Amino acid sequence: MRVGIYPGSFDPLTNGHLDIIERSRGICDKLVVAIAINREKQPLFTIDERLEIINNYYKDDSSVEVVSFEGLLIEFCRSNDIYYIIRGVRNITDFEYEMTNASINSKLAPEIETIFLMTKGEYAFISSKAVKEIASYNGDLTSLVPQFVISRIQEKYSSLRS
16 A cells, blocks of 8 residues: 655645645555644644644545644654655745755655655645735635635634734
8 A cells, every 4th residue: 555645734724735635645545644743833723723624624535644743754654654755846946945855854764755746837826824924914815725724714813813
């Protein structure tokens, strides 16, 4: 069984993330969507909220498992028999960053392959950071994130403004 992992912060889940997840399902028999815990970032959504959002989207799909993890991705992969890391790449800046990480991971764990998926052009400009900025000004998120995520973002910003 080919088990892959698509790690990220997913804060929030965007249409670009969903595109990479959907395309990864064609490569892997099972895909682990892994929310990385990064204590240096100030996320909009808690880990539990992000797990709930992604699990809600894939609740009826047994080929997708949603988890959170902390520490080295390579160690998580080894302890869970995952041999493929999926990385979405939007532009040359992303590629340079991801290539460096893939090279380090390859040195640490040569048995684990990194697979780069180019983001479709229609999603190449979407970033979680941009989504949060647009949302903070009540901008239109319709083409950036799924509708149920828009509702969650609006709830979150409404509570922050109160």
